[in-house]
Amino acid sequence: PHSSSPPTHAAPRQRTRAGPGDMAGNDMVYVSGLPDTVTEADLSAIFGAIGQLKFDKKKGCDKVWLYRNKMTGLPKGDATVTYADPFAAEGAVNWFNNTDVLGRKVSVSLAQRKEGEGGSLPASHFGNALG
Numbered sequence: 001p002h003s004s005s006p007p008t009h010a011a012p013r014q015r016t017r018a019g020p021g022d023m024a025g026n027d028m029v030y031v032s033g034l035p036d037t038v039t040e041a042d043l044s045a046i047f048g049a050i051g052q053l054k055f056d057k058k059k060g061c062d063k064v065w066l067y068r069n070k071m072t073g074l075p076k077g078d079a080t081v082t083y084a085d086p087f088a089a090e091g092a093v094n095w096f097n098n099t100d101v102l103g104r105k106v107s108v109s110l111a112q113r114k115e116g117e118g119g120s121l122p123a124s125h126f127g128n129a130l131g
Helices: 040-047 086-096
Strands: 028-032 064-068 075-082 099-101 104-110
Touching (some): 040 086
Antiparallel strands (some): 028 104, 064 075
């Protein structure tokens, strides 16, 4: 006779709480330092070279979000790019962080998803993106 223990404790790694440094499961990167002339198509082409981007079915295009100035409509210099898998996102951080993209040195990191917050950083975080 085998001792049958419940299988619920067999896979404790699947539902762990992600800490600040935990990259598991994060498929989105945050890019800052972009020029105000950047377009979603630019970012799709550049960041899509590392891995497949997630497709936004509602918009019918890659899942790329440019943060824009509400008054002028110009890009603020930061964006999020969502990959089809977390390994591609991690690769994008390793490949593009502190490199030249469209003539500007950019910062690329895994995006922080915060529950219950607007998710938008204060304008002072970006410096003077409009130059």
